[in-house]
Amino acid sequence: MEQYDVAVIGLGVLGSAAAYHAAQKGAKVLGLEQFELGHTRGASHDTSRIVRTSNFLPEYVSLAKSAYKDWAALEKAVDQHLLSITGGVVFFPDEEGASMNATEFTSSLDANDVPYELLDAAQVKSRWPQFDIADSVKTVYTADTGIVHASKVVAAMQYVARAHGAVIKDRTPVERVTPHPSGKGVIISTATGQEFHAGKVILTTDAWTNKLLAPLGVHIPLSVMQEQITYFKPTDVSAFESSKFPVWIWGGRECYYGFPCYGETTIKAGRDVANNFMTPAERTFVHSPRLLGELSSFMDSTMPDSGREALRTVTCQYTITPDRQFIISPLENCKDVILGLGAAHAFKFAPAFGRALAELAVDGETKEDVSTFGIPKSATCTSKL
Numbered sequence: 001m002e003q004y005d006v007a008v009i010g011l012g013v014l015g016s017a018a019a020y021h022a023a024q025k026g027a028k029v030l031g032l033e034q035f036e037l038g039h040t041r042g043a044s045h046d047t048s049r050i051v052r053t054s055n056f057l058p059e060y061v062s063l064a065k066s067a068y069k070d071w072a073a074l075e076k077a078v079d080q081h082l083l084s085i086t087g088g089v090v091f092f093p094d095e096e097g098a099s100m101n102a103t104e105f106t107s108s109l110d111a112n113d114v115p116y117e118l119l120d121a122a123q124v125k126s127r128w129p130q131f132d133i134a135d136s137v138k139t140v141y142t143a144d145t146g147i148v149h150a151s152k153v154v155a156a157m158q159y160v161a162r163a164h165g166a167v168i169k170d171r172t173p174v175e176r177v178t179p180h181p182s183g184k185g186v187i188i189s190t191a192t193g194q195e196f197h198a199g200k201v202i203l204t205t206d207a208w209t210n211k212l213l214a215p216l217g218v219h220i221p222l223s224v225m226q227e228q229i230t231y232f233k234p235t236d237v238s239a240f241e242s243s244k245f246p247v248w249i250w251g252g253r254e255c256y257y258g259f260p261c262y263g264e265t266t267i268k269a270g271r272d273v274a275n276n277f278m279t280p281a282e283r284t285f286v287h288s289p290r291l292l293g294e295l296s297s298f299m300d301s302t303m304p305d306s307g308r309e310a311l312r313t314v315t316c317q318y319t320i321t322p323d324r325q326f327i328i329s330p331l332e333n334c335k336d337v338i339l340g341l342g343a344a345h346a347f348k349f350a351p352a353f354g355r356a357l358a359e360l361a362v363d364g365e366t367k368e369d370v371s372t373f374g375i376p377k378s379a380t381c382t383s384k385l
Contacts, residue, residue, distance in 0.1 A: 001187075001196065001197045002030075002193050002196050002197070003196070003197045003198070004027075004030040004138065004196060004198045004199070004253040005022075005027040005028045005029065005030060005077045005198070005199050005200070005361075005362070006019075006022045006027045006028070006029050006030070006072070006195070006197035006198060006199065006200050006201075006202065006358070006361045006362065007029070007030040007031075007032065007188055007196060007200070007201045007202070007285070008029065008030070008032070008180065008202045008204065009032050009063070009174050009177070009188070009201060009202070009203050009204070009205055009212065010032075010033065010034075010203065010204040010205035010206060010208070011031050011032070011033035011037065011154075011158065011170070011204075012042045012043065012044035012204065012206065013044040013150070013153060013154050013156065013157070013346075013347055013350040013354075014204040014340050014342055014346060014350055014353055014354055014357070015033075015159035015202065015204035015205075015340070015354075016044075016154050016158050016161065016354070016360070017157050017350045017351050017353060017354020017355065017357075017358075018269060018340065018354040018355075018357040018358050018361075019031040019157070019158070019161040019166050019168070019354075019358075020157045020158070020160040020161035020164070020166070020168075020321055020354070021168040021201075021351075021354050021355040021357075021358035021359075022358035022361055022362055023160070023161045023162075023164035023165055024160070024358075024360075024361045025089075025206055025358060025359075025363075026251050026326075027361070027362050028360075029159070029161065029164075029165070029166035029167070029272065029301070030162060030166070030167050030168075030188075030196055031166055031167070031168040031169070032169055032174055032188070032190070033168070033169070033170040033171070033172065034085045034171070034172065034173035034174065034208070034233060034287060035170065035171065036170050036171060036245075037154075037155075037158065037168070037181040038151055038154065038155065038172045040074045040285075040316075041228070041280065041317065042102070042206055042207070042282070042316070042317055043206065043208065043292050043316045043319070043344060044150060044154050045150060045152065045316065045319050045349075045350075046150070046152065046229075046314055046316070047120075047149055047150055047203075047262065047263060047267060047268075048147045048149065048150065048262045048263075049147065049148050049150045049261050049347040049348065050088070050145065050146075050147065050247050050249075050257065050348060051064075051067075051068075051071070051083060051146050051148050051348040052064065052088055052142060052144070052146070052247070052340065053068065053112070053114050053144055053145075054090060054105070054108075054109060054116065054142045054342075055105075055108060055141065056086070056100070056101075056104055056105055056108050057108055057372075058111040058112055058369070059107050059339050059369060059371075059372050059373075060108075060326075060349075061108055061109065061111070061112040061114060061353060061366075062112055063187060063349050063353070063356075063368060064348060064349055064351040064352075065112060065114070065235045066368060067348065067349045067350070067351055067352035067353070068144070069352075070351030070352045070355060071083045071148070071351055073351070074153075074157065074351050075154060075259055076158060078156040078160060079113075080156060082147055082148050082149060082152060082156065084147045084148075084242065084262070085143075085144060085145070085146040086145065086146050086147060086214055086242045086245075086246055086247050086260055087141065087142070087143050087144075087145055087146075087246045088141070088145025088248065088249070089119075089124070089128075089137075089139050089140065089141050089245070089246050089247075089248050090139065090140045090142075090245035090248075090249060090251060091133060091137050091139050091248065091249065091250045091252075091253070092105070092138040092139070092140070092251050093133075093134065093136070093137050093250070093252045094134075094136035094137065094138075094271075094290075094348060095252055095253060095255040096250050096253075096385075098253060098257050098370040099207055099251050099252065099253065099301070099357070100249060100251025100252075101253075101257045102118070102140060102141070103156050103232065105140055105237065106118065106140060106368065109140075114142065114144075115142070115143070116140050116141060116142045117140070117142075118138065118139070118140055118141075119134065119139040119140075119244045120135070120139070120260075121133050121134060121135045121136075121137055123139075123161055124137075124344050127243075127358070128245060128246065128306075129341055130239055130240065130245055130247075130303055131302065131303060131333070132301075132302060133302065134143070134181055136222050136232065137340055141246070143275045144305075145246070145247050146247065147242075147247060147259060147262055147348070148348075149263075150347065153266075153333065153347075157236075157350075157351075157354070165235050172190050172191075172192065172194070173190060173191040173192075173365075174188055174189070174190055174212060175189050175190060176188075176189040176212070176215050176260050177189075177201055177203070177215065177216065177337060178215055178216070179206070179228075179334055179336065180197060180214045180218075180365070184199070184336075185197055185198055185199045185200070185336055186198050186199075186200070186201045186334075186336050186337060188201065189274050189287075190204050191202050197338065197359075200336050200337075200338060200359075200360075200361040200362075201336060201338065202338045202339075202357050202361055203337060203338070203342060204340040204341075204357070206317070206341065206342075207224045207279070207280050207317055207319045208280065209222065209339070209341065210222060211270065213339075214332075216259075216331060216333065216334050216337065217333065217381055217382040218331055218333065218343070218375075218380070218381050218382075219379060220321065220322075220327070220339075220376065220378060221321075221322055221376070221377045221378050221379070221380075222319055222320065222321060222341075223277065223318075223319075223320040224277065224278065224279055224280065224317065224318065224319050224320075225273070225274070225276050225277045225317070225320070226276045226278050226284065226285075226315050226317060226318075227270065227271075227272075227274055227276065227317070227318045228270060228274070228276075228287045228288065228291060228292070228313050228314065228315045228316070228318075229268055229269065229270030229314055229316075230268070230269060230270065230287075230292060230296075230310050230311075230312070230313045230314075231264075231266040231267070231269050231310075231311050231312050231313075231314075232268075232269065232299065232308050232309060232310050232311065233265060233266050233308065233309045233311050234266075234268060234305055234308050235305050235306070235308060235309075236284070236305075237261060237308035239267045240260050240261050240267050241260060242260040243259050243260060243265075244260070244264065245261075246260065247259055247260065248296070249373075250302065250306075251297070252269055254272050254274075254298075254340060255273065255293065255308070256269060256270070256272065256298055256302075256324075257269065257270060257272060257274040258270070258347055259275050266311060267327070269295060269299060270295065271291065271294070271295055271298075271319065272345075273290050273320065274288075274342070276288055280317065280337045283315075283317065284315075285315050286299040286315070287313040287315055289361065292310065292313055303346065316346035318348070319341065320342060320343055320344055320378040321341050321343040321376060322345050322378045324343045324344075324374040325343060325372070325373065326341065326342060326343060326346060326349075326353070326370075327339050327340065327341040327343075327373055327374070327375060327376070328340055328356050328357060328360070328366075328370040329355065329360075329370065329371040329373060329374045329375050330360065330366075331375065332367045332375055332380055332381065333365065336355055338358045338360050338361055339352065339375070340353065341352075355368075356370055358365070
């Protein structure tokens with residue numbers, strides 16, 4: 001049985017980050033992915049992802065600040081430009097049931113000394129006439145917000161992991177993870193009949209997590225859904241170049257977000273958590289015309305453009321934890337298994353998130369404050385392993 005210090009199961013962005021950080025620390029690392037590398041069945045494919053320090057909760061702002069340092073280190077390691085700073089705005093409409101509150105938001109930034117500007121509607125329209133927002137909308141602008149290229153980031157992390165000796169195997173589904181009879185480490189059993197012994201196992205398996213937790217007697221309440229984003233071609237492409245148009249987030253009853261032009265003559269937008277529930281087995285990969293219609297209607301009211309065209313819609317998968325909280329923690333009943341779940345908003349944190357997982361696996365502790373990212377109280381544990 002091949003033996004490793006650390007095995008990472010699931011090589012989306014979080015697993016790839018954990019693998020490369022663990023390998024950089026000198027551990028003998030195995031990375032296992034059930035599908036082909038760079039697949040489109042999860043949430044780490046396509047092009048752009050928002051990167052920002054701004055967030056509601058101070059612990060996320062703190063982790064995001066660390067992530068910016070890790071983004072820079074990754075760029076240096078692969079000698080690639082991965083992060084583009086564009087500036088970003090978060091809109092807070094005055095409407096009942098709004099998902100965001102400007103006061104809570106800015107308080108979190110103040111607690112972490114993150115600079116920002118609080119703008120009224122007139123100031124927003126003066127800077128970015130592409131927006132048409134009501135006078136009652138409050139806006140927070142952060143200059144350090146930007147974009148990373150999703151698929152390039154994942155490939156870069158896997159490259160660094162391999163460069164430091166990690167063994168990465170794709171198309172290798174894991175059927176079972178069980179404690180080693182000796183009490184030291186974990187046995188990983190694959191669908192192809194292979195078995196591996198690892199001192200620590202990091203599970204970054206997203207919607208497939210509970211399948212691997214079941215033999216350990218653990219269940220995390222997860223909500224899985226198919227989400228979608230759409231690429232639009234604006235009438236005046238030049239007005240939406242990243243030097244003239246920011247990343248944006250709309251915190252109303254429904255939360256929307258979008259990007260300036262990034263590598264092509266389109267702008268990208270989508271709704272966050274549209275609750276289009278379906279399991280991985282039920283995934284259709286066909287976008288919802290209803291959700292596209294709602295997105296297009298929102299865009300028409302917020303960024304009017306009579307000539308704008310919807311060119312293509314791409315689906316992905318969201319896996320939401322209780323309270324949408326991160327999980328970066330060993331299992332309480334099996335400390336050699338470390339769980340990493342990003343609740344469909346972790347890409348911006350990915351290099352720091354993965355580093356924290358790797359530190360827990362290799363060092364037994366992490367430099368980051370993950371005290372609020374434990375196993376949720378709503379999880380069930382029926383095993384006494």
